[in-house]
Amino acid sequence: MCREARRSRSGAGARVGGAAGPVVLVRASTRAMATGITVQLVVEPQLVADPDRALQVFHEVESVCTRFGTDSDLVRLNRAPDRWHRVPRVLLDALVEAHRGHVLTRGAFDPRVLTSLRALGYDRGFRSCVANVALEDRDVRRVHPRGLWRPRFRCATSEVHLRGDPVDLGGIGKGLAVRWAAARLAAQPAVSSYLVEAGGDCFAAGPGPDDGLGWRIAVEDPDGGAEPVAVVRVVDRAVTTSSVRLRTWTVKGRSVHHILDPRTGMPGGAGLLAVTVVGADPAVSEIWSKSLFLAGRAGIASLANRRGLAALWVGDDGAVETSPGMDRYVMWRRT
Numbered sequence: 001m002c003r004e005a006r007r008s009r010s011g012a013g014a015r016v017g018g019a020a021g022p023v024v025l026v027r028a029s030t031r032a033m034a035t036g037i038t039v040q041l042v043v044e045p046q047l048v049a050d051p052d053r054a055l056q057v058f059h060e061v062e063s064v065c066t067r068f069g070t071d072s073d074l075v076r077l078n079r080a081p082d083r084w085h086r087v088p089r090v091l092l093d094a095l096v097e098a099h100r101g102h103v104l105t106r107g108a109f110d111p112r113v114l115t116s117l118r119a120l121g122y123d124r125g126f127r128s129c130v131a132n133v134a135l136e137d138r139d140v141r142r143v144h145p146r147g148l149w150r151p152r153f154r155c156a157t158s159e160v161h162l163r164g165d166p167v168d169l170g171g172i173g174k175g176l177a178v179r180w181a182a183a184r185l186a187a188q189p190a191v192s193s194y195l196v197e198a199g200g201d202c203f204a205a206g207p208g209p210d211d212g213l214g215w216r217i218a219v220e221d222p223d224g225g226a227e228p229v230a231v232v233r234v235v236d237r238a239v240t241t242s243s244v245r246l247r248t249w250t251v252k253g254r255s256v257h258h259i260l261d262p263r264t265g266m267p268g269g270a271g272l273l274a275v276t277v278v279g280a281d282p283a284v285s286e287i288w289s290k291s292l293f294l295a296g297r298a299g300i301a302s303l304a305n306r307r308g309l310a311a312l313w314v315g316d317d318g319a320v321e322t323s324p325g326m327d328r329y330v331m332w333r334r335t
Contacts, residue, residue: 023192025209026051032058033066033174035199039185042209047190054181054196061177064090065169067114078114078166084159092158095151098172101287102149107262108291112149114168116265120256170258174201175240175286182282200241200289203282204234216331220245222274222314229320230276230312230333237329238282242289243274261294271297271316278310278329 026041028051037058043049066072073091087095101109152161178196182203185194193206195215204215214235218228222245232239244257244267261268269275275293279285288309295303297315301323304311310325312333320334 023209028052028055030055030058033062033177033198035174036197038195038197039181040195040197040209041185041191042193042206043190044192049185049188049190051185053188054184057181057184058177058198061090061094061173061180064088065094065173067166067168067170074167074169077160077162081162081166082164084154084161086157086159089158092153092155092160094169094173094176095160095167096153096155097176097283098167098169099149099151099153101172101284104284105287105291107148108294109171109287110149110262111167111169111171112165113171113260113262113265114166116260117168117258119265171290172283172286174198175238175281175283178203178238178282200243201282201286202239203237204239205236207235219274219276219312223318227334229274229314231331232276232278232312232326232329233331234278234329237278237280238285239276239278240282240285240289241274241276242286242293244269245274259290259293268294269296272300272313273316274314275300276312278326 024043024045026043026049027038029036029038031037037055039051039054041049041051064073067074067078069075073087077085077087077091098109098111102111149165150163152163153159178198178201181196182194182205185191185196186205193208195205195208196203202217204217207213208215210216214233217232217234217239219230219232219239219241220243221227221229222243224245242259244259250256257267259267259269272293275289277285277289277292279288288307288311292300292304292309292311292313300311300313301321304323304325308325309323310329311323312320312326312330314320322330322333
């Protein structure tokens with residue numbers, strides 16, 4: 001997960017000195033999508049910004065795209081994945097982007113992992129997740145879909161056909177919400193720079209509130225330590241992290257987590273605890289952080305280099321490594 005490295009000043013707005021002179025730093029937060037959401041806006045003096053419009057995006061996406069509960073549009077879609085459905089535009093756009101991610105990663109990103117997540121006991125909000133589920137590995141592999149995901153879309157009428165398999169949008173939903181929230185902030189003339197944080201997904205726009213050289217983002221320790229494993233400096237970039245620190249539970253005495261390998265339907269990422277990616281778009285970066293994680297410690301460097309990705313990863317021995325593309329962003333990392 002990531003957070004702003006410099007803790008913000010107290011209060012809803014604080015006057016700070018940046019490279020371009022005094023500005024006002026406005027901070028607002030909410031909770032949605034099972035995580036805390038924070039926006040920080042660098043606002044020109046005498047002008048008014050509205051952070052709540054950006055925060056509302058997360059509630060909108062959650063209400064439509066959550067797979068938990070009984071009445072979201074995604075839940076209704078998943079009940080009958082073998083027929084056409086007319087869905088809200090937010091859900092259609094999320095499914096279209098998820099399919100693009102599936103194609104981009106050649107199947108490494110696959111929303112159909114929902115079937116296996118359910119089989120492993122992750123069929124409700126994580127705080128209520130079933131522990132010590134009585135399942136053998138072969139049961140999970142048997143229910144996992146095979147082959148490429150080929151949903152069908154009628155964008156003009158906002159219709160979708162899942163081709164028989166229910167889906168989980170947790171692997172891209174927060175990234176899309178960050179993207180759409182950032183777009184709402186970018187449309188406000190009063191906002192000269194901003195940061196959107198949602199758990200492990202961030203987007204930092206503009207030069208930031210301090211020295212005009214960018215936002216400093218701390219990458220949290222997946223072992224739960226108080227100190228970060230690295231600090232990156234970014235301008236107009238997303239920083240996304242996939243980690244097994246929070247969503248890990250036990251199945252028949254075996255520790256499992258929520259980042260599943262589509263080839264097996266079982267948790268992947270051997271030898272890794274977390275992967276962070278810096279990129280232009282938070283949804284795409286989120287997809288790649290999960291896909292790189294699934295490459296495991298043995299394959300992540302090769303995949304990141306081949307794809308030209310800026311990546312940082314933490315091994316299960318605590319070692320922090322980076323791809324060449326990440327080095328330009330790293331201010332400090334644990335050695």
